[in-house]
Amino acid sequence: MSRILIVDDEASICFALREFLTDEGHRVDVAASAEEGFKLAEDGPPDAIVLDIRLPGIDGLSAISEFRSRIGPAPIVVITAFGNLETAVRAMEGGAFDYLVKPFDLDQAAIVVKRALETPKVQGSPAAATAADGAEALIGTSPAMQDLFKSIALVAPTDVPVLITGESGTGKELVAWAIHRHSSRRSGPFLPICLAALSPGLVERELFGHLKGSFTGAAQDREGLLELASGGTVLLDEIGDVPSSLQVKLLRAIEHREVTPVGDARPRPTDIRVIAATNRPLAELMAAGQFREDLFFRLSVFPIHPPPLRDRREDIPALAEHFLRQSRLPDVADTHLTQEVIGELRSRPWAGNIRELRNAIEHAAIVARGRTIRPEHLPPAACGPGRMATIATGEIEPQLAEWARQEAVRLRGCPDEAALYERFLELTEPHVLRAVLGACLNNRAQAAQVLGIHRATLRQKLNKYGIS
Numbered sequence: 165m166s167r168i169l170i171v172d173d174e175a176s177i178c179f180a181l182r183e184f185l186t187d188e189g190h191r192v193d194v195a196a197s198a199e200e201g202f203k204l205a206e207d208g209p210p211d212a213i214v215l216d217i218r219l220p221g222i223d224g225l226s227a228i229s230e231f232r233s234r235i236g237p238a239p240i241v242v243i244t245a246f247g248n249l250e251t252a253v254r255a256m257e258g259g260a261f262d263y264l265v266k267p268f269d270l271d272q273a274a275i276v277v278k279r280a281l282e283t284p285k286v287q288g289s290p291a292a293a294t295a296a297d298g299a300e301a302l303i304g305t306s307p308a309m310q311d312l313f314k315s316i317a318l319v320a321p322t323d324v325p326v327l328i329t330g331e332s333g334t335g336k337e338l339v340a341w342a343i344h345r346h347s348s349r350r351s352g353p354f355l356p357i358c359l360a361a362l363s364p365g366l367v368e369r370e371l372f373g374h375l376k377g378s379f380t381g382a383a384q385d386r387e388g389l390l391e392l393a394s395g396g397t398v399l400l401d402e403i404g405d406v407p408s409s410l411q412v413k414l415l416r417a418i419e420h421r422e423v424t425p426v427g428d429a430r431p432r433p434t435d436i437r438v439i440a441a442t443n444r445p446l447a448e449l450m451a452a453g454q455f456r457e458d459l460f461f462r463l464s465v466f467p468i469h470p471p472p473l474r475d476r477r478e479d480i481p482a483l484a485e486h487f488l489r490q491s492r493l494p495d496v497a498d499t500h501l502t503q504e505v506i507g508e509l510r511s512r513p514w515a516g517n518i519r520e521l522r523n524a525i526e527h528a529a530i531v532a533r534g535r536t537i538r539p540e541h542l543p544p545a546a547c548g549p550g551r552m553a554t555i556a557t558g559e560i561e562p563q564l565a566e567w568a569r570q571e572a573v574r575l576r577g578c579p580d581e582a583a584l585y586e587r588f589l590e591l592t593e594p595h596v597l598r599a600v601l602g603a604c605l606n607n608r609a610q611a612a613q614v615l616g617i618h619r620a621t622l623r624q625k626l627n628k629y630g631i632s
């Protein structure tokens with residue numbers, strides 16, 4: 165039996181949690197304020213505390229350190245009605261074990277409390293400084309965003325590399341920035357480097373710098389970006405595009421925190437934290453021999469995956485409102501989003517994720533010119549997979565129809581040859597199979613999924629057409 169202290173002024177939550185945890189065999193004390201909780205904790209130190217943030221008197225986040233000084237390292241589970249990144253970070257920094265976002269169900273609470281009681285007690289780190297002013301907020305309250313906030317809050321104070329994977333426009337750079345500004349490096353530089361944008365021949369010089377005379381035109385020594393960012397965080401965006409020839413050198417820079425400029429033999433120290441981001445499947449690049457295993461494992465110590473917007477549609481209204489207010493258009497104060505627009509926004513595929521939503525809202529605000537935004541003010545949905553398919557089909561269709569018509573006329577008189585359907589498949593299928601296999605880096609399971617056919621069927625078709 166463990167002793168659990170619940171500190172919450174909402175009687176219904178206290179009642180439900182108390183009943184539930186008592187049934188689980190624990191002894192439960194309840195306090196309606198932090199001050200009352202301190203007294204109860206002194207009377208008998210609890211094994212875990214469930215602490216609401218919004219309390220009369222001292223608020224929950226401020227109370228964490230006070231509880232810590234009274235109860236030592238016992239786990240504290242924080243309850244919040246609105247979980248955002250700041251809450252997550254402050255809770256984690258204060259040494260909270262985890263947090264529950266209201267409304268939560270009792271099973272969920274039981275799992276978190278159980279885990280808290282089972283986990284070896286660790287003293288939380290003292291609260292660090294809060295976020296930099298004016299930092300761009302990560303908007304969202306969906307369960308997927310709550311997980312993301314927790315991951316950021318957990319990994320930010322450590323100095324380990326982070327690998328952020330996700331579709332384009334899901335906020336990977338914003339996540340990297342959030343990690344930086346909640347880390348001890350926050351007063352150092354945050355340097356995003358888009359590797360795909362650097363020409364392959366220049367990547368090494370840009371990253372590692374060069375010595376004077378090391379190549380034609382090298383008139384003076386130049387520090388590389390990895391050295392310039394010393395004391396801060398480097399975001400290596402599109403890490404899948406780093407040339408194979410540089411991967412060992414990059415690994416060395418991350419592991420040993422030193423860089424060797426082009427034309428120099430002596431490494432120089434650089435104190436950087438590396439965050440890598442990609443929208444390409446690194447594991448598959450690795451399987452295809454295009455990405456080094458050791459670099460992959462070094463980078464993916466702590467993977468984070470911002471979800472695509474279609475998987476957290478409940479965040480769309482808040483995001484849309486946020487982008488509308490951020491657009492800084494002259495008439496925006498009088499501009500509003502109708503329920504109809506919200507409905508339309510929630511139904512779109514958002515292939516370009518949050519970036520596409522942001523652009524759509526800015527576009528609509530310009531067209532609406534200070535009036536209420538209606539669905540017709542929105543731009544057409546960007547080239548998502550569905551729309552691309554329509555365009556391609558639109559181009560192919562007339563030619564296909566003409567080919568079929570001619571073949572049908574020709575075959576009408578030659579019944580022995582008549583296998584038009586089979587011929588059509590033989591003409592088209594190999595192209596589709598090769599294209600999909602290529603896009604899936606020869607991963608047959610994934611290709612079968614994209615094609616919507618069974619793996620065995622894919623295997624048969626590949627054998628039939630001699631595609632290896």
Ligand SMILES: Nc1ncnc2c1ncn2[C@@H]1O[C@H](COP(=O)(O)OP(=O)(O)OP(=O)(O)O)[C@@H](O)[C@H]1O
Pocket residue numbers: 300301302303304330331332333334335336337338339401443483486518519522
């Ligand atoms: N949760 C969020 N809340 C508010 N704005 C967001 C959020 N996520 C992303 N954005 C905004 O969406 C846009 C795209 O985000 P970002 O550039 O971080 O995406 P990305 O995944 O790095 O894209 P890419 O892979 O194309 O580089 C930016 O304007 C960013 O500020």
